[in-house]
Amino acid sequence: MLACSLFSVAPSLCHSRAKRRIPDLFLCRSMSMKPHHAFALAIVLWYLMIPPIGLDNKIDPHAPLSNWRIGVGFQSQKECDDSLKDAIQNPMTPAEYQAAAKATQKAKMKPLTMSEMTKRTAESLCVAGDDPRLKAKAKSALPK
Known part of the structure; x- marks a missing residue:
């Protein structure tokens, strides 16, 4: 109905x-x-949005949302919020950080420091899939 x-x-x-x-x-x-x-x-999906990394290898939480990385998708805002809360309350262990840093280096990128990684998690946001701030990303991704 x-x-x-x-x-x-x-x-x-x-x-x-x-x-x-x-x-x-x-x-x-x-x-x-x-x-x-x-x-x-x-159906409105919710995305865990991750702030971009600047040229100085620091996160940029003030960048436009269209420049943020789309992390994981969720069926509801509550699921997204709960997942983000869990990630903030249970940060990476040193062993997990080392594994992530190795994978980043293998991809020929410079890994974030552990404190920047923690800050990146804390600055992440849950955003509805129909949020107009995400549309700029879709428009900029179109071929010219």
């Missing part, structure tokens, strides 16, 4: 489809948008 109210579908259509357990979202032809677009709007 939620799809009925969200997309202004006639209630009689929703009730008949509910009996057959067919999602109204996929069957309603009277919607002004395509069903797959409506479905995408109904």
Whole structure:
């Protein structure tokens, strides 16, 4: 029934489809948008956004969000917030840091110090997938 109210579908259509357990979202032809677009709007993913690293090998938490790295995706804000809280409360062990530093060096990049790594985690943010600040990243990624 939620799809009925969200997309202004006639209630009689929703009730008949509910009996057959067919999602109204996929069957309603009277919607002004395509069903797959409506479905995408109904599902908002949350991303753990990680601040970028500047040329000085320090994190830049003041950079535009479109320059941040998309970390892990979550189904809800609570899941994202809980994961970030856990990462902050349980920072990397020295052994985990050494493994991460080795992998970074192997990729021919300079690893962050352990304190910068901890700061990067603390400065990370949970952001909704439909946040307009992320759109600049999508536009800048398009070929010219």
